[in-house]
Amino acid sequence: MSYFFATxxxxxxxxxxxxxxxxxxxxxxxxxxxxxxxxxVLKNPEFAKSSGLLGAKAQIAGEANWPSYLSLHAQMIAVGGTLVFGFVTSWIFGREYADRTVKDLLALPYSRAVIVIAKFIASFITNIVLSAYIVTLGFLIGWIIGLPQWSSEILTHGLYVLAVVTILTIALCTPVAFFAGYGGGYLAPLGFVFLTLVLSQIVAAAGFGDYFPWAIPAIYSGITDGGSPLGWNNLLIITITSLLGFFSTLYWWLFADQH
Structure with a gap:
């Protein structure tokens, strides 16, 4: 246990x-x-008109209130988080190969599983802190703007959706760690992240987003009209994907030849 905490x-x-x-x-x-x-812009149409932003204003979904604002944050975390959280995970696992320090880790006198689990926990904590920072900054900006329809019910529901979307998006980053080890650096995992983003758009547009793991958080966040509630099948798909990524990464570090 002392080895784990030190790692x-x-x-x-x-x-x-x-x-x-x-x-x-x-x-x-x-x-x-x-x-x-x-x-x-939505709250100040006069400013939008004088600044020539009416076209952009028309493309913004929702209204200038707290429910729409919190929903927009959930959508940003679902889509942007896939990229940002995936980048953080690929960096934590891939930097050892890029910096040529992986051989030093493998020479340590304890199981490689300790290293993998410590990296996953560090990645999870880092991504949670990033999400909390974004939400906190978003609340500060919302209060400065003076958005209407603030209530404890809206706050509770909004934070719940944000928390669920964040955890689901982070859970789907485990395959990124595997590709960081398999590819021996940053390029393979980042390529996988961009591939999942593109496929999420295509699969969701085709109407099968509920069955594609990386599209489920975005759909639940409300990026489509009305959003979609999480079902047990959605949670099962994400859980299986996350566990496959975790155990694949663990297997790679334990048994693959490291050069």
Whole structure:
């Protein structure tokens, strides 16, 4: 157990001291800023008219209120989180190959499973913190704008949807870790992330989004008209996908030849 906590602490230090994570935080901050701008435009049609933003305003879904604003954040986490959370996971697992430090990890006097589990936990915590930061920044922007229809019921429901979408999106990042090991770096997992984003759009447009794991969080977030409630089949699909990614990654680190 002492080996595990030491490994987890080492992963935490790598993350905190890396510029990559802080750049990711800055890049992800664009999402709530854009959401706040959309709400501001919807709330101030005179500003939109004087600034020539009526065309853009017409393309913004929803109204300038807290329910629409929270739904927009859930959609951003479902879609943008697939990219950002996937990038974080690919970096945590792939950097060992890119920096040529994987041989040092494999030479440590304890099971490789400890390393894999510590990396998954570090990735999960990092992605949760990123999501919490985005939501907190979004709430701050919403209060500054002065959006209407604030209530405890709306807050509770909105946070529940945000939490579910975040956890589902993070859970689907485990296959990314496998491709980081299998590809020996960043390119393979990032390519997999972009592939899932593209396929999610195609499969959802074809009407089969409920059966494609990476499309389910976005559908539940309300990105389609009315959204869709989570069913047991949806949760089962995501659970199986997540477990396959986890055990595939574990198997690769335990038994694959590492060069």
């Amino acid at each position: 987890l602490q080492a992963e935490g230090l790598k993350i905190c001291k890396s510029k990559v994570i802080w750049i990711t935080v800055i890049a992800f901050s664009i999402a709530p800023l854009m959401a706040g701008f959309f709400m501001f």
